[in-house]
Amino acid sequence: MSSIPLTHILFVSTALFFIGVYGLFTRRNLITMLMAIELMLNSVNINFVAFNKYLYPHTLNGVFFSLFIITVAAAEAAVAIAIIINLYRNHRSIDVEDAQEMKY
Amino acid sequence: MTNLQLLALLPFMVLATAAVVVILLIAFKQSHTVIQVTGFFMMCAVVLAMWFVRDTLPREVPPLLVVDGLAALFTGLIIFSVLVVGLLSYIYFEEREENPKEYYILLFLATLGAAVLTISRHFISFFIGLELLSVSLYALIAYLRNRNNAIEAGVKYLMLAALTSAFLLFGMALIYMETGSMEFTAIGNAITKSGTSVLFLMGIGLIVVAIGFKLALVPFHLWAADVYQGAPAPVTAFIATVSKIGVFAVFVRFAQAIHLHENALAVTVLTVIAIACMIAGNVLALMQQNIKRLLAYSSIAHFGYLLVAFLSGDAGVGAGVFYLLAYSITLLSAFGIITLLSTRRKDADELSGYRGLFWRNPLMAAIFTVALLSLAGIPLTAGFPAKFFILTVGVQQHMWLLAVVLVLTSVIGLYYYLRIISTLFASPPLSPAKEKSLHPLFYAATYTSLVVLMFLLAWLGIFPGFIIDNVQEFLVIR
Amino acid sequence: MDISQVLFYALSAMALGSAIMVVISRNPVHSVLWLIITFFAISGHYILMNAQFLGIVNLIVYAGAIMVLFLFVIMLMNLNAETEPQKNKWLKLAGVVAGGCLLLVLVAALKQAEVKGKVAMLETGDIGLIRNLGKALFTDFVVPFEISSILFLSAMVGAVVIGKK
Numbered sequence: 068m069s070s071i072p073l074t075h076i077l078f079v080s081t082a083l084f085f086i087g088v089y090g091l092f093t094r095r096n097l098i099t100m101l102m103a104i105e106l107m108l109n110s111v112n113i114n115f116v117a118f119n120k121y122l123y124p125h126t127l128n129g130v131f132f133s134l135f136i137i138t139v140a141a142a143e144a145a146v147a148i149a150i151i152i153n154l155y156r157n158h159r160s161i162d163v164e165d166a167q168e169m170k171y
Numbered sequence: 172m173t174n175l176q177l178l179a180l181l182p183f184m185v186l187a188t189a190a191v192v193v194i195l196l197i198a199f200k201q202s203h204t205v206i207q208v209t210g211f212f213m214m215c216a217v218v219l220a221m222w223f224v225r226d227t228l229p230r231e232v233p234p235l236l237v238v239d240g241l242a243a244l245f246t247g248l249i250i251f252s253v254l255v256v257g258l259l260s261y262i263y264f265e266e267r268e269e270n271p272k273e274y275y276i277l278l279f280l281a282t283l284g285a286a287v288l289t290i291s292r293h294f295i296s297f298f299i300g301l302e303l304l305s306v307s308l309y310a311l312i313a314y315l316r317n318r319n320n321a322i323e324a325g326v327k328y329l330m331l332a333a334l335t336s337a338f339l340l341f342g343m344a345l346i347y348m349e350t351g352s353m354e355f356t357a358i359g360n361a362i363t364k365s366g367t368s369v370l371f372l373m374g375i376g377l378i379v380v381a382i383g384f385k386l387a388l389v390p391f392h393l394w395a396a397d398v399y400q401g402a403p404a405p406v407t408a409f410i411a412t413v414s415k416i417g418v419f420a421v422f423v424r425f426a427q428a429i430h431l432h433e434n435a436l437a438v439t440v441l442t443v444i445a446i447a448c449m450i451a452g453n454v455l456a457l458m459q460q461n462i463k464r465l466l467a468y469s470s471i472a473h474f475g476y477l478l479v480a481f482l483s484g485d486a487g488v489g490a491g492v493f494y495l496l497a498y499s500i501t502l503l504s505a506f507g508i509i510t511l512l513s514t515r516r517k518d519a520d521e522l523s524g525y526r527g528l529f530w531r532n533p534l535m536a537a538i539f540t541v542a543l544l545s546l547a548g549i550p551l552t553a554g555f556p557a558k559f560f561i562l563t564v565g566v567q568q569h570m571w572l573l574a575v576v577l578v579l580t581s582v583i584g585l586y587y588y589l590r591i592i593s594t595l596f597a598s599p600p601l602s603p604a605k606e607k608s609l610h611p612l613f614y615a616a617t618y619t620s621l622v623v624l625m626f627l628l629a630w631l632g633i634f635p636g637f638i639i640d641n642v643q644e645f646l647v648i649r
Numbered sequence: 650m651d652i653s654q655v656l657f658y659a660l661s662a663m664a665l666g667s668a669i670m671v672v673i674s675r676n677p678v679h680s681v682l683w684l685i686i687t688f689f690a691i692s693g694h695y696i697l698m699n700a701q702f703l704g705i706v707n708l709i710v711y712a713g714a715i716m717v718l719f720l721f722v723i724m725l726m727n728l729n730a731e732t733e734p735q736k737n738k739w740l741k742l743a744g745v746v747a748g749g750c751l752l753l754v755l756v757a758a759l760k761q762a763e764v765k766g767k768v769a770m771l772e773t774g775d776i777g778l779i780r781n782l783g784k785a786l787f788t789d790f791v792v793p794f795e796i797s798s799i800l801f802l803s804a805m806v807g808a809v810v811i812g813k814k
Contacts, residue, residue, distance in 0.1 A: 071657050076694075079661045081755050083668050083687075084341060089748035090672030091334060093741050098677055098723060100330060102684050105715070106668055107337035109691050112707070114344040120698045123351045127785050130700055132295055132353070134782075136340060137703075137710050138797050139302045142804035143333060144715045146309045148722055149812040150325045153316045155726055163326070180792075187799055194806075235792055273810045280803040287796060299793050303800045310807025325811075373755070 076117045083110035097151050097161040101144065108140050179230035179238040182220040182246065183286055189213035190279040197272050207261045207613075210275050214254050221247065229648050234354060235296040236287075240648030244492055245289040245420035248499060252412040253282045255503045258620055259510045260405040261613050266515055267315060267403075274314060281307035281409065285417025292428070294343045294353035297421055301339070301385070304414055305332045311409065312402040324401025331394050335384040342377025345370050355428030362429060375437060378425075385418040388478070389447040392471050396455075399467035404518050407463060408506035411470050412499040419495065423481065423488060432484040441482055445573060448475025449580040456587050462509060463520040465587065466502065469546060472584060473498055476561055479573045483564040490560035492642050497553035497631055501545040504624040508539045511617065522591065527599025534618065536595045538625045545628050547588040548581055553631035560639070657697055664690035677728045681719050688712045702779050 083106060090103030112133040119129025151161055158165045192213060196206050221243060229239035257278065264271035284304030291297045309332070313325030347353055349371040350361035362371065380391060387395040399407050431437050452472025459465040477494055480487035512519035512528075512535070519525075529536035545552035558581065565574045631638060663686065670683040688711045695704035786794055 071654055075657075075661070078756060079664060079694075081752060082665055084337075085748045085752040085755075086665070086668045086672055087337070088751065089744050091330075092747065093744040094672065096677060096728070097326065097330070098719060098728070099672075099680050101333075102671060102680055102719065104330075104333045104337060105684070105711070106671060106687065107334075108340065109688070109707075109711070111337065111340040111344055112703075113691060113694055114341070115347065116695055116698050116700050116703060118344065118348045120700070122348065126351075127782065128295075128353050129347065130703055130782065131785065131790055132298075132343075132347075133700075133703055134706065134786075135295055135299060135793060135797060137706060139299065139306075139800065141710050141715055142306055142800050143302070143309075144718065145804050145808045146306055146811070147329055147333070148718060149808040150309060150313050150322065150329055152722065152725075153313065153811055154322050154326055157319050157322055161726065161728075163330075190799075190802070232792065234789055270810070273806055276806050277803060277810070280799060280806075283796075283799065284803075295790070295793050296796070299796050299800065303796060303803060306800060306807065307803045310803075310811055313811050316811055 073117060073121045076113065076121075080110040080113040080117070083107075083113070095162050095164055097154070097163060100163070101147055101151075105140060105144070108136055112136055175227055176230060176232045179224055179227055180232065180236070181224050182217050183283065183290070185213070185217045185220045186250075186279060186283045186286060189217070190276050190283070193272070193275045193279065197276075203261070203265055203271055206272050206275055207257070210257055210279070211254065213279075214250055214257065217250050218247070221250075235293040236290045237292045238290050240645040241420070241424065241488070242290040243648070244642060244645045245416055246286050248416050248492075248496060249282060249285050249289070249413050252416070252499050252503060253278065253409070255507070255620060255624070256405050256409050256413070258613075258617060259408065259503075259507055262617060263403060263405050263510045263513065265613075274311070277307045277311050277314075278409070281311060282413060285413050288417035289420040291421055292355045292424060294347070297425075298336075298340065298343070300421070301418070302336065304417060305336070308332075308406075308410065308414060311406045312398060314406065315403050318401075320401035321403065322401075324398045327394050327401075328398050331384065335381040335391075338377045339381035342374040342381070345374030345377070349374065355425055359428045359430055367434065372434075372436060375429075375431070375434075376440075379437075379440070382418055382422050383444065386415050386422075386474050387467070387471050388444050388474055389451045389471060392448075392451070395467040395471060396464040400461060400463045400520060404463070404506055404510045404513055407466075408503055408510075411466070411502050411506070415470075415474070416495055416499065419477070419481075419491075423491070426481070427485065432482070438482060441478060442570075442573060445475050445478035445482065446576050448472060448478065449576050450475075453580045453583040453587075457583070459587070460522045461520050462522055462525070462591070463518065465522075465591075466505060469584070469587075470498075470502070472580065473546075475580075476558065476577055479565045479570065479577055480561045482570060482573065483568045486567065487561070487564045489639060489642050489646055490557075490564050492646075493560055493635065493639055494557040496638065497545065497557035497628070500553060500624050500627050500631070501542050504538055504621055504628070505542040505546070507617065507621045507624070508535055508542070511535065511614075511621075522594060525591065525594050526597050528595045530599045534622075538621050540592050540595060541625045541628055543588045543592055545632070547585050551629065551632045553628045553635075555632055556635035557631075560635075653697060656693070660690045660693040660697070663687075664694070677723045678720065681716055681723065685712045685716050688716070702782055 087103045087107035087110065090106065091100050094100050094103065115129040115133045155161050189210060193206055193210060196209060225243065228243060229237065231237045260274060264274055281304050284300050284307060287296060287300030287303065291300055309325055309329050312328055313322050315321045346358060349368055350358045352358050352361060383391040398410065402410065426432065448471055452468050452475060456465050456468035459468060477491055480491035480494060509519055512524065541552060545554035548554040548558040562574055562577060565577065667683045667686040667690065671680050671687065674680050674683060688707060692704040692707045695707060
């Protein structure tokens with residue numbers, strides 16, 4: 068494993084992050100947008116674990132941060148799904164463009 | 172963890188206990204009134220707990236937390252705001268919602284999130300506190316789920332908050348990579364030793380994006396007007412005060428630890444953001460007919476003013492805290508009036524609904540007028556000394572551009588605040604709205620607290636010295 | 650090329666390929682399935698980097714719980730490729746350009762950090778084991794651990810309140 072340069076791992080995680088950003092900007096379905104956000108959080112997790120392992124192997128900070136990110140993402144997804152289901156009940160659709168009633 | 176460290180965390184544990192007590196009360200089918208009163212006393216208990224532990228400060232709880240004077244000040248501000256928000260919530264939710272009780276659990280947990288932000292000095296506690304605040308806020312914003320606007324506001328806040336927390340984490344990862352640490356002071360030491368790199372600055376930039384989103388700074392302010400409008404009025408007051416105070420507290424601590432004020436690029440970027448906030452906030456508010464949206468834009472402008480204090484470095488912290496105090500009292504009384512005037516169907520957010528309020532209800536109009544004058548920064552109200560202190564520190568630090576923009580935009584601000592005040596005193600419409608008299612006790616309590624807030628505003632405006640001395644006294648505990 | 654290198658590049662290709670499929674497939678159910686494959690690949694990365702516990706947690710929490718939740722919701726709402734709203738071509742192009750520019754900037758900045766990449770070394774393979782994690786979690790990190798339990802309380806109350814009729 069030590070033979071793999073850190074930059075390659077970083078490239079993978081950065082690319083995942085921006086695939087997530089792209090998905091968030093181009094999809095209109097709220098559930099898929101949420102999936103894009105999960106993708107971004109996962110890429111950050113790879114970053115933390117890789118930095119922890121490669122640069123600062125005597126500490127556990129990065130691994131712990133990833134652990135907390137996973138827990139928080141789970142909590143966030145639960146509330147997000149509840150809100151999206153409510154939007155669906157009101158609008159019969161989960162297209163973000165349908166949630167644009169407030170205007171100046 | 173030693174006993175003394177546990178003792179220093181006592182106020183936060185009491186705050187968490189408050190949420191659990193509310194859950195138990197709901198389980199035993201207590202009424203809304205019981206829960207409201209218990210919640211009020213629990214918040215008082217938090218204040219007492221802070222008073223009790225004040226001699227043991229400052230105390231570090233390594234590696235994540237530190238309870239010092241700055242934390243005590245900001246936590247005090249947060250608890251004070253929540254006391255008022257909680258009081259406003261009773262009359263608001265009692266007649267709108269068949270189950271208003273769970274609201275208090277979420278309210279106290281969101282408060283705990285903001286309080287954790289004030290004491291955090293490590294990325295992990297920063298992130299978890301921020302998420303505790305946001306996750307509770309998602310539910311609070313969408314709480315009146317049968318109103319379309321509430322759900323819409325919830326969805327908008329949810330998506331943007333989740334996106335910015337991903338950015339925040341990416342920024343934290345970059346800083347961790349460059350410095351090998353997640354603790355604020357250790358990061359500061361690492362960069363004074365090795366200097367800043369491109370990646371480090373990029374990390375700071377991403378963190379500023381996330382903080383800018385939470386504080387609704389331009390250009391990350393797009394959610395503010397919609398969420399302010401869609402959320403229930405007490406929750407809007409909560410977002411405008413508690414959540415922003417918490418995030419601002421952690422931003423101050425982070426900036427102090429990493430010496431952000433010595434980095435020319437960061438200072439330039441923040442200066443541009445401050446100017447953009449002051450101009451955009453005031454200009455967008457000019458033509459606004461919806462009071463809640465207007466207050467959203469005005470709070471964008473106010474955080475622009477606050478950034479001037481922030482940019483002044485350590486000297487500005489006292490002025491910033493005073494400004495936040497004046498701003499919270501003002502906004503809470505303004506939202507108190509909005510809550511009192513709201514009807515079952517709809518929040519009182521149209522400006523036309525306020526026409527001739529003075530002739531219908533002089534007391535309400537007086538409170539609202541004082542609040543608006545304070546927002547505009549008229550002498551004899553709290554807004555004036557607050558703005559004056561910020562201007563003073565700005566001039567002392569030779570930030571002439573910011574000082575000039577601050578004065579000019581305040582003049583623009585006068586226009587729309589006075590426009591609302593003139594509406595209040597205009598001749599009333601033909602059909603006066605009917606008075607609600609459902610819960611006389613709570614109406615009396617709400618009126619009393621709003622009158623107290625009004626006198627506080629006047630007192631702060633005339634004798635600011637006492638508070639500012641106390642603030643300085645707290646700030647040296649570190 | 651030794652075995653771990655082969656594994657790393659295979660997993661990376663799998664992660665990136667399926668991540669792209671997540672954002673471009675029209676049917677939300679397919680998106681979820683591709684996302685699960687991405688999570689498997691990422692868990693593989695964790696295990697390669699000696700974070701075994703994290704790899705397993707990632708699978709259990711993400712692929713096991715969150716994705717099943719997503720699938721149920723998608724089935725509940727009866728979403729499929731026909732109901733999927735489409736953005737117009739220009740917005741897609743704008744998305745590609747915006748994402749691509751940001752990616753380029755970050756990759757260029759990461760290139761500068763190459764110096765640090767060379768110090769990568771690790772002798773002990775037990776850094777991510779539950780024993781070590783647990784010790785630190787219940788000593789140094791006990792406060793954030795408790796706060797995250799409170800976070801779950803908040804999420805639970807929030808989801809129940811918002812979700813019920």
